[in-house]
Amino acid sequence: MAAPVNTFKRRLLAGDTLIGCWLALADGYAAELMGTAGFDWLVIDGEHAPNDLRSIREQLTALATSDSEPVVRLPVGETWMVKQALDAGAQTLLIPMVDSAEQAAELVRACRYPPNGVRGVGAGLGRATRFSQVTDYIQTADAEICLLLQVESVKGIAALDDILATDGVDGVFIGPADLSTDMGFAGNAEAPEVQETIRDALAKIAAADKAPGILAVTDTPTQRYIDQGARFVAVGTDVGILAGNARRLLQKWKPGA
Template identity: 65%
Template sequence: MPAPFNAFKQALKQGDTVFGCWLGLADTYSAELMGTAGFDWLVIDGEHAPNDLRSIMAQLQVLEASDSHPVVRVPVGETYLIKQMLDAGAQTLLVPMVDNADQARQLVRDVTYPPHGDRGVGYALTRAARFSQIADYGTTADDEICLLVQVESVKGLENLNAILAVDGIDGVFIGPADLAADMGYMGNALHPDVQDAIMTALHKIHAAGKAPGILSTHDDMTRDALEAGAQFVAVGADVLLLSHAAQALAGKWRDTLT
């Protein structure tokens, strides 16, 4: 029996556009709820949400029953963290702060079994291999792992061509908030200079045959990104959806008293 088929990776390879949402509440109940909403993919965020290995694994478990593909964002591109996330069952990883091709090459090795990579061979004990029930996991897993890297700095954009030349990278995600800050526009990802840099990068990623990705909660930016070739597009975050809806509801009824 081979490793589970990664439909998200196949969709990107086919050039499909898939819409997603961020999961930052770090809770299985809300993750399960989001899995019923109809998104193609959901990011379990290990960088800016209070998640750890066990909470990420628990969310992977509840999302297995949904049609939304889980993408795990690790807090940093460290080999040991990547090994743990893959063994816990993640098949698609999003790695932040990739600034150069050397980092990208090591990440490819991190998600690949020997002799071509550094992933530890202990799958018989893991959830990824259904606790040794997937006998062919070791020989088939590499093909079903999807590696997405985040380029979100001026340095990263300068090295984008070299990063795109690394074999084994499935997609490149442009991080608007960090890029804006690095360009001197903290909190203003909609600044024309930042938008120009983002759209230029998305065009370049698409032209290189990799899948371009973006997070955008502004409709005009989302449309521009789609026109620039973006394929995996996150259009919201559970924290923002809850926060904004709650504030609007509270304000609606509080305003009736004034």
């Protein structure tokens, strides 16, 4: 039995535009609920949400029967974190704050078994192999791992061409909030200089035959980024959906609250 087919990766390679949402509530029940909405992909956020390996595993399990593909964002690109997430059953990883081709190459190797990488051979203990039921996992897993790197700094933008030249990187995700802050605009991603940088980056990523991705939580930038070629686009967050709708509901029945 081979490793499960990574439908998210196959659809990106086919050129589809995939619409996703962020999961930051760090809860399996909430993830299962979001999985019924019909998003193409859902990010289990380990960087800014209160997740650990156990809660990430819980959410992967909750999404196992969903048509929404889980994407695990690790807090940082450490080889041991990559190993644990993959063994827990993640097949698509999103790694923040990648600033160089050297980082990119290290992350590719972390996702692959020897001799092409450094991933430890122990997935038989975990969900990735269905607890040793997937007998050909080691021989087939590498091809089904999707590696997405976040470029979200001035240094990362300067190194973008070299990052894109790294074999094994499937997509590059631009982080507008971090990038705009690093550029001196304190989170204002709509600043013209920031928008020009994002537009150029999305074009470069597409030209390198990698998938361009981005997060936007309001309609105008979302449509703009799609028009500029972004192909995996997160259009909201579970926290924002819950908080925003809760506040609107209260205002409806208790104006001025």
